[in-house]
Amino acid sequence: MPNILIADDHDLVRDTIAAYLEASGEFKLLTASNLDEALEKMGGMDAIDLLILDYHMPGMNGLAGLERARKAYPATRIAMLSGVANRDVANKAMEQGADGFIPKSLTAASMVNAIRFVLAGERYFPFDFGTAEAASETPAAFSDLSDREMQTLEQLCIGLSNKEIARNLGIQEVTVKLHVKNVLSKLGVANRTQAALLAKEQHLF
Amino acid sequence: MPNILIADDHDLVRDTIAAYLEASGEFKLLTASNLDEALEKMGGMDAIDLLILDYHMPGMNGLAGLERARKAYPATRIAMLSGVANRDVANKAMEQGADGFIPKSLTAASMVNAIRFVLAGERYFPFDFGTAEAASETPAAFSDLSDREMQTLEQLCIGLSNKEIARNLGIQEVTVKLHVKNVLSKLGVANRTQAALLAKEQHLF
DNA sequence: TAGTCACCTATACCAAAGTATAGTCCCGCC
DNA sequence: GGCGGGACTATACTTTGGTATAGGTGACTA
Numbered sequence: 388m389p390n391i392l393i394a395d396d397h398d399l400v401r402d403t404i405a406a407y408l409e410a411s412g413e414f415k416l417l418t419a420s421n422l423d424e425a426l427e428k429m430g431g432m433d434a435i436d437l438l439i440l441d442y443h444m445p446g447m448n449g450l451a452g453l454e455r456a457r458k459a460y461p462a463t464r465i466a467m468l469s470g471v472a473n474r475d476v477a478n479k480a481m482e483q484g485a486d487g488f489i490p491k492s493l494t495a496a497s498m499v500n501a502i503r504f505v506l507a508g509e510r511y512f513p514f515d516f517g518t519a520e521a522a523s524e525t526p527a528a529f530s531d532l533s534d535r536e537m538q539t540l541e542q543l544c545i546g547l548s549n550k551e552i553a554r555n556l557g558i559q560e561v562t563v564k565l566h567v568k569n570v571l572s573k574l575g576v577a578n579r580t581q582a583a584l585l586a587k588e589q590h591l592f
Numbered sequence: 593m594p595n596i597l598i599a600d601d602h603d604l605v606r607d608t609i610a611a612y613l614e615a616s617g618e619f620k621l622l623t624a625s626n627l628d629e630a631l632e633k634m635g636g637m638d639a640i641d642l643l644i645l646d647y648h649m650p651g652m653n654g655l656a657g658l659e660r661a662r663k664a665y666p667a668t669r670i671a672m673l674s675g676v677a678n679r680d681v682a683n684k685a686m687e688q689g690a691d692g693f694i695p696k697s698l699t700a701a702s703m704v705n706a707i708r709f710v711l712a713g714e715r716y717f718p719f720d721f722g723t724a725e726a727a728s729e730t731p732a733a734f735s736d737l738s739d740r741e742m743q744t745l746e747q748l749c750i751g752l753s754n755k756e757i758a759r760n761l762g763i764q765e766v767t768v769k770l771h772v773k774n775v776l777s778k779l780g781v782a783n784r785t786q787a788a789l790l791a792k793e794q795h796l797f
Numbered sequence: 798t799a800g801t802c803a804c805c806t807a808t809a810c811c812a813a814a815g816t817a818t819a820g821t822c823c824c825g826c827c
Numbered sequence: 828g829g830c831g832g833g834a835c836t837a838t839a840c841t842t843t844g845g846t847a848t849a850g851g852t853g854a855c856t857a
Binding site: 535561 | 832838
């Protein structure tokens, strides 16, 4: 029977999903409440066939945690679990070596199918997830941003001033102003606060 | 056997929790994916003993949805379910007539106990939840804000300018500047963007 | 009654944010 | 080669944001 290790910081969610999967009689479940605990348990038991990681969980830092897990266990199948991530995040996860992506909008039955799929060696990616719903794909506006503009936006999202951003990026304040102006017009917002709020809402940083 | 209606927009979370509860053999479960659907199902079947509402769900608008549900069904027991809410939100939920508060940090077994509790006519509130963890209680800084300052902060959180805020609150722009200044110093942040981000991070608006 | 506090307004000043225009450099592309 | 685009800088300007100080009102309270 395949061993599955599921890591999610919400005990309730993790335990009930684990119980649901175990009830199917097809899998053996282990759980962890953060990335470090998950990696540790992997070490003790190398017979884990599938590692399921919650996108929002201590130690993850977005997709950085996925990379850590992937490097530590290049052979293990890894699936991402997320309630908020949009399609672009899912795409990036797949690029970074995830074997599957399970949005929490999936039904429980579909999740089981997805897991069977991944365990069979396929990669599971629900291309249709969230299509019709509101703003599930990163709005086109964000992909229009150039590299520098994106970096600037990232700094805006910590509430930094133009001067601080200039120092951090090693450029002049005037240049930052230019980038900020472009960001605002490309995102269609009126000021830096709205830009930061919008980016945060889309879970970009 | 008591009837429970659980409403959560994440199909996966809702279905697995429902399955878990049903597996206990103590309850009969119904589900809904948003508040309107939940209220509708209540109407068709007035034998619902417990309504479980996710704090973040279409139609909820924070605790406004709880109030709607409470008004529509004054006699039904209602519990809130949340993965992010802090203790202050939980307190407010209890004040507004919730009979229980279930953080997702609870274990599955504790949730069942909590539900038994609520169905028995008690009010369930996990006083210890999130005590030791990071920033689970609304930082003191926020409670220092006066009414007007709080209203001003709320407007900041939509990225409005001082002028717009002044118009919305029916006061002069200079006054808004005063409120903003006070908010910044009370929250210990450098500018309006940081204030907005901080408030959003604490899920205040 | 005096004190305190939230709230509002006013004037004034300086710093920061945002706009506009123009020009340089580099790189990839037709 | 010429072209366009991204990144960067510069100058100059207007608007907004944030600080400082001072003063007026009403409400609640010692």
